[in-house]
Amino acid sequence: MEFLVTMTTKVPTGTTPAEVADMRAREALHTRALAGTGRILRLWRPPLAPGEWRSIGLFAATGAEELEATLIAMPLRVWRSDEVTPLGAFPNDPGPGRVPVSAGARDFLVHFKIRIPRGTSQEDAEERFALEAQRARELAAGGWLLRLWTVPGGSLGHWRARNAYHLRGLLSTLPLADWLTTEIVPLTRHPSDPGIEVATDDRAA
Template identity: 55%
Template sequence: MEYLVTMTTRVPDGTPEDTVEDIRTREAACSRELAFQGRLLRLWRPPLKPSEWRSLGLFAAADDDELERVLASMPLRVWRTDEVTPLSRHPNDPAMEAGSGAKEFLTTFTVSIPEGTPVRTVEDTQAREAERAQQLAGQGHLLRLWALSGDGRALGLWQAQDTAEMQAILTSLPLDAWMSVQTTPLTRHPSDPATVKD
């Protein structure tokens, strides 16, 4: 299974700087080891507020208990709270790796089909959505797609040159008229397994 984990760290006031640096160094080493094991797949930083430490991690684990053991093994856990979102395979997921040169975005979609919409219209729109997802994956824009719990909810990982291009991509989706979308721009985390070289 895959999980999206929002990790928020709050260092207690008065903690010596050398203690903070020691734990951060051990955290980076632990992240490299978890990546080597195939447990930590990606790591990003969402937009941050001043003095905020927050990361988004894509983890793989057999189940919730194994994920908890993985998260508990990370040194920053002593100061960190984790919000876990289990992810399921989405039928339009291209399962591609991130490329370089573009910005990444996470999107949370909620599809609400208007009451009374003919079944044939829904089926045709969903078929066009799947085709468009394949096109966007082939162009390197859609990297991953997961189903979230709840009807009509999905999480997407995208690449685009900027926010305007990302918005144009989302507007091009056949389900756009029926979707509400929350978009989070991402920056690479220094310990992201996709960019860390051995």
């Protein structure tokens, strides 16, 4: 199973800069070990307020208990609270490591909620979903859509785009676009991110 974990750290009052530096070093070393065993797959930073210390990780575990054992063993856990979102299989998911990475692009997480308009026939809905699956394959082939999962109340996508404007343009081409509400989270790569970036030529949207 895969899990998305939002990790928020609050450094205790009175902690010295040397203690913070030591904690960061131990956390980075432990993260490399987790990546080596396949338990942490990606690590990003979302937009941060001044003084905020937060990261988002993509973890792999056999279940919630194994994930908690992984999280509780991380050095920063003593200063940190974790928000865990279980990620379910999505039919249009390109799958891990199957998508080329477009050069000069950045990462985004996009939360989707779908609302089928009242009165839509089953035939029309099925046609829209079929077109959506086809478009997802095209966007994956272009290196823009990397992963898709189900999450409670909707779905979650890991996207790459040149910028937020470009991403919104890509999302507007989805056949289900007018049935979707989206929440976009821009990401920057964390220094301890174990992901491998393989640059390719930019492809057409």
